[in-house]
Amino acid sequence: MQIDSYSFGNISIDGVFHTSDITAYRGEVNSKWWRKSGHELSIDDLKGILTFNPKTIVVGRGFFGIMKVLPETEEFLKEKGITLFSAKTKDACEYFNSMKDQDNAVFAAHLTC
Numbered sequence: 001m002q003i004d005s006y007s008f009g010n011i012s013i014d015g016v017f018h019t020s021d022i023t024a025y026r027g028e029v030n031s032k033w034w035r036k037s038g039h040e041l042s043i044d045d046l047k048g049i050l051t052f053n054p055k056t057i058v059v060g061r062g063f064f065g066i067m068k069v070l071p072e073t074e075e076f077l078k079e080k081g082i083t084l085f086s087a088k089t090k091d092a093c094e095y096f097n098s099m100k101d102q103d104n105a106v107f108a109a110h111l112t113c
């Protein structure tokens with residue numbers, strides 16, 4: 001899977017543009033991802049993602065990085081042995097594209113803010 005481009009409110013993955021927050025795993029993109037609280041990532045927001053049993057979750061926190069990963073979410077992932085990479089969405093895209101083990105990683109991105 002290749003993230004082709006990202007700009008505020010837009011992301012292109014494998015040539016397909018999306019204009020809403022997304023999760024992606026092994027080339028499958030869910031463009032209907034939303035969180036209980038739009039600018040916080042809670043444990044409940046990961047339920048669908050965790051069904052993939054990822055080793056890594058790469059989180060794009062938005063253009064300005066406003067979305068926060070709650071401390072209890074970070075601790076939960078740590079307890080499960082899941083690596084978390086969290087950054088502004090542009091940086092998260094670059095990190096995900098550079099990963100050698102994308103097949104065991106979920107990409108989750110907030111596209112605005």
